[in-house]
Amino acid sequence: MAETQKGTFAVKVGLAQMLKGGVIMDVVNEEEARIAEEAGAVAVMALERVPADIRKDGGVARMSDAAMISNIKKAVTIPVMAKARIGHFVEAQILEALDVDYIDESEVLTPADDVHHINKHNFKVPFVCGCRDLGEALRRIAEGAAMIRTKGEAGTGNVVEAVRHCRAVMGAIRQLQTMDDDELYVYAKEIRAPIELVRQTKHLGRLPVVNFAAGGVATPADAALMMQMGMDGVFVGSGIFKSTNPSKRARAIVQAVTHYNDAKVLAEMSANLGEPMVGIDCREKGFTSYAQRSE
Amino acid sequence: MAEVPTVRVGVLALQGSFKEHVSSLSKLDNVVAIEVRTKEELDSVDGLIIPGGESTTMALVAQRWGLLPELRSFSAKRAPIWGTCAGLIFLADQASGQKEGGQELIGGLECAVQRNFFGAQINSFETQLPAPPCLLQYGADRDTFRAMFIRAPAVMSSGPQVEVLAEYKLTAEEAQAQGRSRVTVAVRSDHLLATAFHPELTEDLRWHQLFVDMVRQRKQADQKAGEQSRVDVTATSRPPLTKDLPIYTR
Numbered sequence A: 001m002a003e004t005q006k007g008t009f010a011v012k013v014g015l016a017q018m019l020k021g022g023v024i025m026d027v028v029n030e031e032e033a034r035i036a037e038e039a040g041a042v043a044v045m046a047l048e049r050v051p052a053d054i055r056k057d058g059g060v061a062r063m064s065d066a067a068m069i070s071n072i073k074k075a076v077t078i079p080v081m082a083k084a085r086i087g088h089f090v091e092a093q094i095l096e097a098l099d100v101d102y103i104d105e106s107e108v109l110t111p112a113d114d115v116h117h118i119n120k121h122n123f124k125v126p127f128v129c130g131c132r133d134l135g136e137a138l139r140r141i142a143e144g145a146a147m148i149r150t151k152g153e154a155g156t157g158n159v160v161e162a163v164r165h166c167r168a169v170m171g172a173i174r175q176l177q178t179m180d181d182d183e184l185y186v187y188a189k190e191i192r193a194p195i196e197l198v199r200q201t202k203h204l205g206r207l208p209v210v211n212f213a214a215g216g217v218a219t220p221a222d223a224a225l226m227m228q229m230g231m232d233g234v235f236v237g238s239g240i241f242k243s244t245n246p247s248k249r250a251r252a253i254v255q256a257v258t259h260y261n262d263a264k265v266l267a268e269m270s271a272n273l274g275e276p277m278v279g280i281d282c283r284e285k286g287f288t289s290y291a292q293r294s295e
Numbered sequence B: 001m002a003e004v005p006t007v008r009v010g011v012l013a014l015q016g017s018f019k020e021h022v023s024s025l026s027k028l029d030n031v032v033a034i035e036v037r038t039k040e041e042l043d044s045v046d047g048l049i050i051p052g053g054e055s056t057t058m059a060l061v062a063q064r065w066g067l068l069p070e071l072r073s074f075s076a077k078r079a080p081i082w083g084t085c086a087g088l089i090f091l092a093d094q095a096s097g098q099k100e101g102g103q104e105l106i107g108g109l110e111c112a113v114q115r116n117f118f119g120a121q122i123n124s125f126e127t128q129l130p131a132p133p134c135l136l137q138y139g140a141d142r143d144t145f146r147a148m149f150i151r152a153p154a155v156m157s158s159g160p161q162v163e164v165l166a167e168y169k170l171t172a173e174e175a176q177a178q179g180r181s182r183v184t185v186a187v188r189s190d191h192l193l194a195t196a197f198h199p200e201l202t203e204d205l206r207w208h209q210l211f212v213d214m215v216r217q218r219k220q221a222d223q224k225a226g227e228q229s230r231v232d233v234t235a236t237s238r239p240p241l242t243k244d245l246p247i248y249t250r
Helices: A009-019 A029-037 A051-059 A066-075 A089-097 A133-143 A158-176 A182-188 A195-204 A220-228 A246-258 A265-270 B020-028 B038-044 B057-064 B067-076 B086-091 B172-180 B208-223
Strands: A021-025 A043-046 A080-085 A101-106 A126-131 A147-150 A210-213 A233-236 B007-012 B029-035 B045-048 B081-084 B091-097 B110-113 B125-130 B144-149 B154-158 B163-169 B182-190 B192-195
Touching: A009 A147, A009 A210, A009 B144, A021 A029, A021 A246, A029 A043, A029 A066, A029 A246, A051 B067, A066 A080, A080 A089, A089 A101, A101 A210, A126 A133, A133 A147, A133 A158, A133 A195, A133 B029, A147 A158, A158 A210, A158 A220, A182 A195, A210 A220, A220 A233, A220 A246, A220 A265, A233 A246, A246 A265, A246 B057, B007 B208, B020 B029, B020 B045, B020 B110, B020 B208, B029 B038, B038 B067, B045 B086, B045 B208, B057 B067, B057 B086, B081 B086, B081 B208, B086 B091, B086 B110, B086 B192, B110 B182, B110 B192, B125 B163, B144 B163, B192 B208
Parallel strands: A021 A043, A021 A233, A043 A080, A080 A101, A101 A126, A126 A147, A147 A210, A210 A233, B007 B029, B007 B045, B045 B081, B081 B192, B091 B110
Antiparallel strands: B110 B154, B125 B144, B154 B182, B163 B182, B182 B192
8 A cells, every 4th residue: 555645745735725715814813713713714824913013013023922823723623824934944844843734934024034935845834925926926836835825915905916916927827828838948037937837837827836815805895806816715814803893804705705706795795894904005105015025 | 328318516616626626527428517606506416516625614605695405405305415525524414623613514424524633734645545346447457546635534433324435544643643543534325425535636537437427327316207307507607717726646
């Protein structure tokens, strides 16, 4: 009998495949985690401060306290994700030791290495990474990411950057599909991505791993917009627990992601939600872009 | 040669790996695969697959749209249902390891399942398991099948009517922690099929063939009994927006 193998790439991508069509919610304590699970989240992202507060507080944002992550793991039965700083492979080792189900190597935290990302092949736990375009997505996959998300601009409640990054990836894939195979070498060089992944992406007509929207999704309509643009699912960070009625908004976004193509359902889900989080215009003077902290 | 009747197989498309199932089904002959989100779509199919995903999410969305009673009556008509992973939990009469307050199940399959039996994602694994005789009819040369376990449940005990199709021998470490040496990971009972693993993530189509044949036999039996064929809903599914993910070999 063939041996049992843990942490194969198929097993890592497999969990992301089970999350498709779902909403992953940022939570900062057990109570919020329970609300998220009760609302139908497919997973929670355990962190000390949601991105909106990281923006407000400034300073260096790091991996969350280990006890806090463990407590959230105990509170829910759905998968628990946690964030490590870009390039901080020891934070990732700690998160793996804590049995988190997915690690987000995230630009929302202050990068620990401004050149190199974590070599994610060295881990059994799967990683999700952010991207702004196709080249960035394929570089992360080459490093071992088993799931991709748009970077967007976390903590803004403003979906414009997530839309930009989604269009950049999807548009590049459409362009790639019209190319002659002989043209792929130069294209791969131009987008700074491995040729094999470029070829595979052209062949598939999509990213070779699950691709979620993130960074600014705040309403059921935002979530459905990202789904209609071809994303596999949605991360909602500050958008839920920075609104006035988190439980109701969380449920509405979950329903909107399942029925993203049904405007009648979306209308129903958009009624009486209370105040959304206050948004930030990314063109304002003094705005700090998290998306541009890594490439 | 008698003509092979076409069957309509639905995949519950509330959340999870439903596109993967549709893709596997569409590689088989004489099968129309559709995504099922509404009662009308459910009424139009001869059999249903409940895919992998988060069972709490699927239960919640199904409940919100009043689909649970519809799914139960679908099962009560003895229309074939196959649950993979989360789908197995849905079909089981008893599930442990649930979220606080529990979750709604469809039930009908006389077994007790343990949700997330193997623990966190780092314990998720793939392996080769011996193919049961019902699978060998579709390819006797392959006496094993690739089984992917993703935060998978396991069947802890099952009733006398339930046929065990596959078992997984626990590693020494798992056996120590669980106080048993093996668990059941695939079962069949009348119109219900359930697997803790994910054939939809592999290239092996034999589990889908097995289920489609269950659906076909059931449909033929119904037609002999003079039951009218189901409502034909044609314009149900939207055009696919996203393309298929690759199937990763190791």
